[in-house]
Amino acid sequence: MSILEVNISNNSQLTQRQRWSIYLSYIVILIFLYIGFSLRQSSLNRVTMYTNLEAGITALYPARWLLDETGDYVLRVRDMSNRGFKTVIQVSTLPVTPDTVERNLLDRLSLNRSQTFIDYTILGYSDYFLPDETPAIAMSYTFVSRDASPFLEGVSTVVVGLDILTIQRGQALIMTFRADSNTYEQTLPIFEQFIQDIDY
Amino acid sequence: MTQIFDNRIIAPPTEDEVYPYRRVWRSITIQVCIMILISVVIMLIGEIFGIQLDRSINLIVSGILIFSPVILWLLFSVFPESRVLEPRKNLLTVAIISGLAGSAIGIPLVEEFFQIDRWLPLETAMQRILGFTFTVGIVDCALKFVIVRYIVFPQNIRMRTDTIAYCVASSIGYSFVANLYLISEIQPTYSIAMLYIFSNYTIQLASSMVIAYGLSETYFNNPIPIMLPISIGFAALVVGIISPFVSGLMNSPITTSGNADRPIASLGFLIAVLILSLGLTFFFYTVAQERDQKIVASND
Numbered sequence: 001m002s003i004l005e006v007n008i009s010n011n012s013q014l015t016q017r018q019r020w021s022i023y024l025s026y027i028v029i030l031i032f033l034y035i036g037f038s039l040r041q042s043s044l045n046r047v048t049m050y051t052n053l054e055a056g057i058t059a060l061y062p063a064r065w066l067l068d069e070t071g072d073y074v075l076r077v078r079d080m081s082n083r084g085f086k087t088v089i090q091v092s093t094l095p096v097t098p099d100t101v102e103r104n105l106l107d108r109l110s111l112n113r114s115q116t117f118i119d120y121t122i123l124g125y126s127d128y129f130l131p132d133e134t135p136a137i138a139m140s141y142t143f144v145s146r147d148a149s150p151f152l153e154g155v156s157t158v159v160v161g162l163d164i165l166t167i168q169r170g171q172a173l174i175m176t177f178r179a180d181s182n183t184y185e186q187t188l189p190i191f192e193q194f195i196q197d198i199d200y
Numbered sequence: 201m202t203q204i205f206d207n208r209i210i211a212p213p214t215e216d217e218v219y220p221y222r223r224v225w226r227s228i229t230i231q232v233c234i235m236i237l238i239s240v241v242i243m244l245i246g247e248i249f250g251i252q253l254d255r256s257i258n259l260i261v262s263g264i265l266i267f268s269p270v271i272l273w274l275l276f277s278v279f280p281e282s283r284v285l286e287p288r289k290n291l292l293t294v295a296i297i298s299g300l301a302g303s304a305i306g307i308p309l310v311e312e313f314f315q316i317d318r319w320l321p322l323e324t325a326m327q328r329i330l331g332f333t334f335t336v337g338i339v340d341c342a343l344k345f346v347i348v349r350y351i352v353f354p355q356n357i358r359m360r361t362d363t364i365a366y367c368v369a370s371s372i373g374y375s376f377v378a379n380l381y382l383i384s385e386i387q388p389t390y391s392i393a394m395l396y397i398f399s400n401y402t403i404q405l406a407s408s409m410v411i412a413y414g415l416s417e418t419y420f421n422n423p424i425p426i427m428l429p430i431s432i433g434f435a436a437l438v439v440g441i442i443s444p445f446v447s448g449l450m451n452s453p454i455t456t457s458g459n460a461d462r463p464i465a466s467l468g469f470l471i472a473v474l475i476l477s478l479g480l481t482f483f484f485y486t487v488a489q490e491r492d493q494k495i496v497a498s499n500d
Binding site for chain 1: 317320322334342345349419432
């Protein structure tokens with residue numbers, strides 16, 4: 001087979017058309033990366049509407065998350081794609097008397113949790129305002145989550161939780177967010193967006 | 201003493217035309233054949249005969265297997281360059297820089313920024329192909345293209361197959377780092393590790409073939425400027441098509457009849473893809489070279 005060789009000394013410079021090829025390649029790469037980023041954003045931010053007429057709650061939760069209404073809460077959605085602890089958003093309601101204060105309810109929650117959660121520790125309380133300027137109270141805490149099955153031999157996970165509690169129309173609304181401590185800061189905006197969209 | 205000479209006229213021996221370059225296609229074919237052979241043997245041992253190893257030995261074997269594509273490439277592509285008259289320069293540099301770029305930019309970009317594990321596995325088949333194309337595919341192909349462009353293109357390109365040699369070098373470096381990351385992350389059994397290694401090897405080699413063709417056409421044929429961008433986009437699509445198919449076969453759901461993983465089918469699919477990509481690239485290169493020869497002949 002004969003060889004067609006280019007004389008390097010004469011042709012190592014690119015022609016105008018070849019240079020344009022390379023510039024266009026960079027543009028295509030940037031466009032592709034932008035599309036990839038958009039796909040990621042649209043997939044991660046896609047939401048599904050949840051309506052519960054009985055509890056009077058309408059919410060938008062991440063479309064990829066698993067909805068559960070079978071427990072002692074109004075709704076619970078979990079990100080099942082997480083390895084280890086599944087990031088969870090939970091909404092529950094409690095009937096209250098007119099003289100109930102938020103702090104008492106949080107103390108009651110903490111008392112119950114300290115008996116069921118391993119190494120349950122309250123990190124702190126702070127005032128919180130919902131999007132419609134309704135005052136609420138936030139409580140952050142941490143505990144250790146362990147796999148339900150000992151045969152899985154999983155490593156325990158440190159979980160950080162955040163409760164937002166507000167009292168309206170004779171009932172307390174508790175919105176809870178829990179995530180692995182390693183991904184908590186990263187996934188907290190999902191919960192903040194959830195609070196922005198919830199209607200009760 | 202009588203000396204008898206044969207009275208036939210014998211033509212004096214002529215010197216064969218010396219081919220001054222390493223034959224790229226021959227090297228790649230040998231490497232790929234041996235790589236397929238190793239993969240098949242390991243899969244037979246691990247999956248068909250079911251021979252299991254201790255955890256530590258398993259890790260050592262997996263670690264050795266990661267080096268198999270690199271060793272084959274060094275044996276059949278890099279070392280033979282020293283035995284030819286016109287060796288290709290910077291092959292090792294391209295491979296090393298590709299590996300470093302994959303480690304420093306490619307893997308963090310895919311894992312930390314795009315976070316494909318969080319959203320791609322739950323998408324539909326078509327969206328997964330598009331998702332892989334516009335994330336993993338374009339990151340891999342862009343890095344390999346930029347490295348080849350700035351280290352060897354066009355100053356080290358003398359003939360069409362040079363682009364193949366350099367793009368293969370880039371794919372070897374990149375896939376080595378990808379394999380190292382993957383195996384250290386999930387620590388699979390040695391047979392599944394071999395499957396992952398072969399998978400990355402195939403994906404990177406197949407996409408590099410497309411980039412190499414785009415570069416050679418751009419340099420030797422001087423086509424319209426969209427040829428190279430199209431080839432890079434198509435290379436990303438190759439990654440986007442192969443990746444979800446392989447992960448779909450390797451991570452099938454658990455059914456009532458047990459785990460539906462099909463590692464043998466994955467291997468078969470990868471072998472078919474590898475042979476097809478090499479065959480198609482060889483065909484296009486041959487056509488392009490024949491076209492070049494016709495042009496030269498007509499000019500003469």
